[in-house]
Amino acid sequence: MADFKSSLFGDHSFLEFTLQDNTIEGCPAMTIDNNVRVELWDNGILYFHPQDDLALNSILLSVGVHGNETAPIEIIDQLVREIFSGKIPVKHNLLVVIANPKAIAKNCRQCDENMNRLFSQDSMPNSNSSDECLRCHRLMIHSQIFFQRAKAQKIHYDLHTAIRGSVYKQFAISPNSIASPATEYQYELLGQWGIQAILSTQQKSSTYSAFTARVCGATSFTLELGQVKPFGENNVDEFASIISGLTALISDTRDLTMLPSIVERFSVVGEVAKQTESFRLCFSEDTVNFTEFQKGDILAIDHNYQYVVSANGERILFPNENVAIGQRALVIVQSEDNIKASIL
Missing domain, CATH: 3.40.630.10 (Zn peptidases)
Structure with missing residues (x-):
């Protein structure tokens, strides 16, 4: 070699x-x-x-x-x-x-x-x-x-x-x-x-x-x-x-014996930006990505603003209180199945 x-x-x-x-x-x-x-x-x-x-x-x-x-x-x-x-x-x-x-x-x-x-x-x-x-x-x-x-x-x-x-x-x-x-x-x-x-x-x-x-x-x-x-x-x-x-x-090789896997599909339905140094998340630091919340749960507080879950099945992604002001501190996602069901 x-x-x-x-x-x-x-x-x-x-x-x-x-x-x-x-x-x-x-x-x-x-x-x-x-x-x-x-x-x-x-x-x-x-x-x-x-x-x-x-x-x-x-x-x-x-x-x-x-x-x-x-x-x-x-x-x-x-x-x-x-x-x-x-x-x-x-x-x-x-x-x-x-x-x-x-x-x-x-x-x-x-x-x-x-x-x-x-x-x-x-x-x-x-x-x-x-x-x-x-x-x-x-x-x-x-x-x-x-x-x-x-x-x-x-x-x-x-x-x-x-x-x-x-x-x-x-x-x-x-x-x-x-x-x-x-x-x-x-x-x-x-x-x-x-x-x-x-x-x-x-x-x-x-x-x-x-x-x-x-x-x-x-x-x-x-x-x-x-x-x-x-x-x-x-x-x-x-x-x-x-x-x-x-x-x-x-x-450029592919194992044709590998079976397709079921992949869950999600879409972003909202984002929460940090507007002031008062921004706080309303769940523990060990809460993992894709944790599901229920309608009415408060996820974040920023001075006079609150993010309240608007529909059952909303999940969190990339929560981070320590981002710079103006940057995204939390992403809200839902499964595409839930989104389709809510439209029907």
Whole structure:
């Protein structure tokens, strides 16, 4: 086995090299097994291109938007190692992104501000911009360049873990504006990978997956793969299905013996923004994502405002009192079955 990665990263892995915060000059490149060209576009941004020009799709895999969400970072590190070793053949155009290396190196969620609220073309960086803002601007440029080269399908998976536990341990968020055969196929695929619930949202958002869906025309998903844990404390067995699925995606193979799984479908029905420092959630810190509440329950108080559950079956997602003023502090969701039943 040729040690291809040493030509780009020396004695380090892609992740180790990225966390050194190297300045990348030019575009270091090489060719690995199966005539796949590898280019280092920027620190933490690695492009793979099958040079036989038979690449089927363009796939963006991103991790580390929040620096303390370690499981996805470990997953992508493993996948890149196996690509370089020849264990995983690359059959699609593939862009691997370690989004926020400085926060990862500091073992913190963010250095200055939440990167997953910055993927908007409306906010251009300036001399006073945070590290996250500057990095986010570069990520948007690289993502657009990548998808401009797109083949048949454009696919983006942004991998995360959540602050809280969840009724559905692994779930996906779909910011895609319309249902399509490509989206439905991805829903089926995600179910086979162990994703238990998919949340569709039409809310305006500045997340990475919303940006690539809206601006780049990709079929995009945020994948929540469990709860935040420090490096070295993740149980790899909990991510076996996801790792197997991503491996099959990259190598264009699929286990036809896998049976379709039932995936619960949800939609966003409301959001609660933090308006003042008086904002408080009205449930305990150990209340998990997708917990269901009943009509009349009070979920949040903010000065003179209260959010009161308007219909049985409303559930909570991503509650966080500690967001900045003006940012989303709580998402309200309902199952699509409940929504349809209420219309009938």
